Amino acid sequence: MVLEKDIPKFVEWVGPAFFSYLLGLAVFAVVVGGVAWLVQTVLYGPMAAGDRVYHGAVGLVGDLGRVSWRRVTAMTRLAVKESLRKNVLVALGLFAVVLLFAGWFLDPSSVNPGRLYLGFILTSTNLLVCLVVLVLAAFSLPADIKAKAIQTVTTKPVRTIEIVLGRFLGFSAIGTASLLVMGLAGWAFVVRSVAHEHLLTQEDLEDVAAADGSLAGYRGRTSFRQGHRHWVELGPEGSGRTDVAQGHRHAVRARESADGKRVFEVGPPEGLLEARRPLRGRLTFRDRDGSPSAKGISVGAEWGYRQYIEGSTLAAAIWTFEGIDERDFPDGLPLEMIIRVFRTHKGDIEKGIGGSVRVRNPRTQVETAPFYFTAKEFTIDSIMIPRQVAVTSPEGGTRQVDLFDELVDRKSEAVGPADAGGGGKGRIEVVLQCLVPAQYFGVAQADFYLLAGNGSFALNYLKSCLGIWFSMLLVAAIGVTFSTFLSGPVAVLATLSVLLVGQVREFLSRWYESLVTGDATIVPGGGPIESLYRIITQVSITLELEETPAVLAMKAVDTLLVSPMRLLAAVFPSLGSLGTGEFVASGFDIPLDLIAEHSLETLGYVLPCIVLGAVFLKAREVAS
């Protein structure tokens, strides 16, 4: 799973975020006030305009204090009834059709069917719910204004904030109900789709003899189901586990049947619908000479998320994990990793690229003997570092030690004081190397973690639906706001435009970083003017432009544009950043910190949208 930025702790995030938010809000309010004054000045002159803007602002504050929840509820109920009686439930029918036909197009024999099904369901749910709410929100108020029904509402003691808030709540209620139905149906679809059983009989197995000729166990393959089968290795008593295929494995158990035969029971798939709780570390690199390096090797990929280490050299990727507590890992350290392989030659394509992992004490540099593995692309590799491990000290020599006694650093200053619970939390380093010459491992910080536990998949799915819910609220708020002064179709387009700009928010931030740091690899190709020039002249983004006066002027304009563009983009919400479907699809638990941050972020957009909508509606002559 791609995680480009660390997820900050909510308590650390909320303070600075709130301050930035207030600052942005103040700037936005000043801009809106200024624009309103300019428009009024054209119509009534500067003094009258100032008076109107002032009284409008005061009136708005007064309105906020006089909101009647009974009136808001009336508007909410109206929106709900309108939606229901205008056959919004058709969307649920559409979703049912999507589910009915999804089985035709989704390949159950894909590398990770759990991810495929979950990704599909969550994406289609998100799309449908947001689309339904957008259409409802954008078309409702303009339709009222066109049909003049709004005149019988605004001639009652209803404040515009109550109209906008009521509409928003109504459409959100419809969206929430749709999401609940779609979420439940989607859940059932995914669980039923990935569930499968394999058959294993005595005939499928062959005996495995020990060195002394005695029976060591059994080896064989399960039946073929859902496009795959598993190898199994069982003990002499007939129990064990299958290998990992399509991102899952099965437990196998033997029992005696009524007629005295041995029957093998293959359990349900394990690892398909998971909610892993990873403990992530900090990533540093060593170059091919073993010297510390800020980055790995770029293999030419434009996206610099993953850095590469060269095989059969001293190049290494080193993760430092903190907060390692013996109580959390009583059986050892379960390492999980997602490794990309970049081959400079084909090699033995069936064999895979080998690598090693060593665990090291960052203070004493004592490290374990290497744990070898073969990289499996696109699936999660796992290695269990046991409690008792063989270590080599820098001075040489090998001995068996307890992992937490020798390899976890609990003493250095970087660790800080031991916690009150006793035992203390410590630091540990994990060193990854590629062992095949002229081949490369691609890694990112988030790709390597300690499995600190597993959460409930059902709860994780619910949390993901919460992410869709946030997106839906945002769409409803923006749609309603635009509908206060635009016609329905234009309001839909405007909402989509805002969301589109929000999607490039991250890109603009990276471009800003690229410009500030002077690192053209962050965003190659320059700013908008330079990009346009490159498109017209068909110059690749990886080529440096010759520094002619024209190019310098172009870059100067881009530099001038970057700050206002970044600020402007920062105002727009990013639906992509609110989505947490990738966590669920990839089998990772969605951190509560992230949910809390997303909820505040959503609220931070929704509230100003509603106030802005109320301002627009108040300033509008609904009967002209």
Added chain:
Amino acid sequence: MRVSDRGGAPELETEGLLVNPGTEKNLVAAANAAGSSSEIVVETRNLSKVYRDFWGRSKKVALKPLDLQIRRGEIFGLLGPNGSGKTTTLKLLLGLIFPSTGEAVVFGRDATEVSKNERIGYLPEESYLYKFLDAEETLDFYGRLFDMPPEERRRRATALIEMVGLTRDRKRQLKEYSKGMTRRIGVAQALINDPELILLDEPTSGLDPIGTREMKDLILDLKARGKTVIMSSHLLADVEDVCDRIAVLHQGELKELGRVEDLLRVTDTTQVRARGLPPAALEELREVCRKFGGTEIEVGNPTITLEDLFLEVVRDADARPGRRASQPRS
């Protein structure tokens, strides 16, 4: 002098009080008895409206500067042809549109203030209601907008649905209603808050004669209960029947303003009406009138019809733009 004789049953009027029994006449009597106070409920000062295009250029002058005062308990009629500014005036009073100059004050507050709406009922020209609601839901919805508690909403909704005769159709969605039924539920929503001031835009528009009669009865009933009514119409008979005062607008300009009977009175002509006299007695009555005063005889000023006045005002306005036609008629 003019003697009116309606099918052999001449009508006797004394000082404007209808003697002939009947519902309408009783209502008029009650309404007039209620009278109007000196408290000004609605006032416009130099109120005008100019519609502009996107660039701020003047597109249409909908209302030229208008000064009006409407007192509590009055039935005030805004009269004028299509496009004369009647509805614009109502919209300005309701705060649905904003004045270009001047101000509209309702219950002492600016017309754009929402709080004034608590005491106002409004029936638009068409009943702009939510067609997907039924009658009960409609009234419950508007009751909620007045922050009414549930019990009061139910009570008022039931009473109003009964009053407008929609009890049997209260569960039908408004999209299934006829125009007359829609109009009636429109009236009910305008009265849901028992308003002190009711603004009716073309209240009899689209109604059949019975519906029109009922609407006029309702307006008179409202006056009898001390309500102030402002109605706009181009149906002259309706205005004449119910309004105390009228303002005649033409091309956005106030052309005539005053009490209906004053405006319609012809001052240099005397009218004598009598009830129950045989035709042969008329000549003798004239002789008697010339020489003696008699009982049960009303002698007063005859009136022209409102329609005559209206057409005259419009013709006069067309012939001499800018002149206000307020001179006494002779």
